[in-house]
Amino acid sequence: MIDSATLNSFEAIVGARNTLKAGTDLDRYLHEPRNNYTGQTPMVLKPVDTDEVSRILCLASETATAIVPQGGHTGLAGGAVPNESSNQIVVSLERMNAIREIDPDGNTIIAEAGVVLQSIQDEAARHDLLFPLSLASQGSCQIGGNISTNAGGTGVLAYGNTRDLVLGLEVVLPNGEIWNGLRKLKKDNTGYSLKDLFIGAEGTLGIVTVAVLKLFPLPKSRTAVWAGLPSPDDALALFNFALARAGNSLTGFELIHRTPLEFVLRNVSGRRDPLAQRHEWYVLAEISSGRSEEDANMLAEAIFAEALNRKLIGDAVLSQNEAHRNQLWQLREEMSLAQRPEGASIKHDISVPVHRIPGFIEKANPIIHAICAEARPCIFGHMGDGNLHFNVSQPAGGDREEFLALGEIISKNIYALVVAMSGSISAEHGIGQLKRTLLATTKSKTEIAMMRAIKQAFDPQNIMNPGKLL
């Protein structure tokens, strides 16, 4: 246990009103959204600036106290939840929530770690600019967490992962030193790319406090297309066709099976099937254009009319206005929530090379059904990035616990398939606590040793988010 003198010293850094102690209502700091991981902590510290974060880590380093950095509590892998020992202090970045600067000439924005993602999007939009990182949890996740998990989402196809959107970082190192890497440069070949080490490191190498982010011109027009088609093979052909025609104007390409659409139609009130007839598979694509207010629609129309002509798709509907576009995307975004009323589910956030998506699905479905004949694969995801949320819902009306007992064997087989197809066991959600053991068994010894060497070099006392990632 951390002695009370040490706890008092931590408290003194941020002050009593910015310290929450065990015994008070800490609930929201102690678990992740699905309640799969719950921990304990003697206190939650809420520093207001980089200097306070630095003093916290100095003290942590001196006293070998474990620190768990925390953003918006939306991570799904338990990466921001302390363990149950009450020996880990939570540092919440929520008070470091200022947008320090927006630079419309330079297309950059500087945000503190605790800024909610949507606030950055909104601030950019007020200047006719786009911050393209977009996730279901954007109303509560924080940019520091997005950076520490290299968040993905629906904008990756054209704009990249969070890694691609970060120009510079300020990070407090485990010894309390502050690294000011707040650069706005597109080119900077001056040694090892340090920012890339911290992006996706899940708080195990230091605490990200401030970031310089890239902004883009706000498209003048965006058109969403909901298309029905018979198979993932057709979806792949459509993807390659649309990419060749639209290039970087193709800003979204989601693959959706009929099952998750049915779940939404059944479990969310007021939702309608966008197409008149039933299709086994769907693609939700988006075309964006900076040319004119009509251009996205014209380009989308040309591409999907031709796709229909070539029989790549069975039917399609184009969004007629911004409200309609949002409706189509809403169907996609509600799929995760719409799974809940269908009972237990076993989820896999995986990626394979884009063109192997159809082959993956073709092999994965029989694996599931061999283990549980009535299980319902609920497949949707960012096909354009090779990323599927390969989720499996329990048999309709079946026993919840009975199905969950199959989770280990189902996941083991799915991940084995992922590895056999040169894929990733975590495309965008990270490792956290959830996949820590899996990581060690799916990476080579050489790769694990390299990661450990980096961890050892930066955090020899293992005080930064111990028990996560490695």
Next chain:
Amino acid sequence: MIDSATLNSFEAIVGARNTLKAGTDLDRYLHEPRNNYTGQTPMVLKPVDTDEVSRILCLASETATAIVPQGGHTGLAGGAVPNESSNQIVVSLERMNAIREIDPDGNTIIAEAGVVLQSIQDEAARHDLLFPLSLASQGSCQIGGNISTNAGGTGVLAYGNTRDLVLGLEVVLPNGEIWNGLRKLKKDNTGYSLKDLFIGAEGTLGIVTVAVLKLFPLPKSRTAVWAGLPSPDDALALFNFALARAGNSLTGFELIHRTPLEFVLRNVSGRRDPLAQRHEWYVLAEISSGRSEEDANMLAEAIFAEALNRKLIGDAVLSQNEAHRNQLWQLREEMSLAQRPEGASIKHDISVPVHRIPGFIEKANPIIHAICAEARPCIFGHMGDGNLHFNVSQPAGGDREEFLALGEIISKNIYALVVAMSGSISAEHGIGQLKRTLLATTKSKTEIAMMRAIKQAFDPQNIMNPGKLL
């Protein structure tokens, strides 16, 4: 000195016919293109595969022998040149020159480190695909060197630096272990981004042996535009206007002063000024389109007609066909060579935030002229990336050595300005030997310490390219 038994053991790994020894004609392995750095080596080893590279580094590790990896000898910072001690063995990757696979469905290509950049471009083009990395030295530089220096060039604006084009790497570590990170994934959040450590590490952390690279659809049309305008401020306004209109279809944006154009017109036979009247500054822009064979031209015409209308430019010519497009780019690519007949020059590969380019030029020119009133700034570069080649030619007809004696004071002042404007002292050429001292004085102690910690973690004996970068 390395003893002869050890040298024999190194030779045995690759065989006598793939070993060049001191005393034979090693000249091309011992200097960089400008002859600014020359070294000595007891032998040049030419491994044919990863296994041989691994055995070389195993032996190097056991015997604490320094290794200098080498690609196409085109680097300008001395990063691939051994020192003068004769204690460093050169490992040339030139025989590892196979393109192992091109995957048109997956838009990837797998190339060994010694493949010449242009061979990759050509192989991609044969499949109607684009590998967008493009440099003046593309006919001889090798992809391993491009990766180890995170090469830039003229395609960065739309497609990113080399870093953004690498999906996966195979690397032999200093202890001879092989890291197989040959992934084809767009999303993979499974721990620290190891590939990003080796990209731009200038061979100081290991030897890159194989890479998986991203390919893109080959544009259906490309139009180059040569525009004359009064000032860098106008060029910035033009850049923002064109970017807002063309988005990612704006695939090139070079800023060029009148002086380097004059050097080309004077020193390269058969070159003509693309515009009828003299302008103080020029922009060479490129518009690419995947939509149709006419689209790039139509879009370029619309944008530059409007720019003329808004008086953002004084005049412009659009390329009428592929040969004309190549002619316009040739003017740009010959600028570096065309400086040579004008006498000595002092060169600076720098970057600042894009919108500060005009301010940088406005401040840098008076600095030069205060030191040497008749010096001729010869400014051109990748404005869209914030990257200028801020070169300074000696006074016309003046004394070469007299001017070069001013190099130190000129560079010192230019780099001080770069640092004051939050820029980079090496935008795309890297550090090598040339800027090693400069690096140490322009980075914070914290940043240098972080880099040293990484180097120490990967290469505790300092056998990988010692004397470079750090």
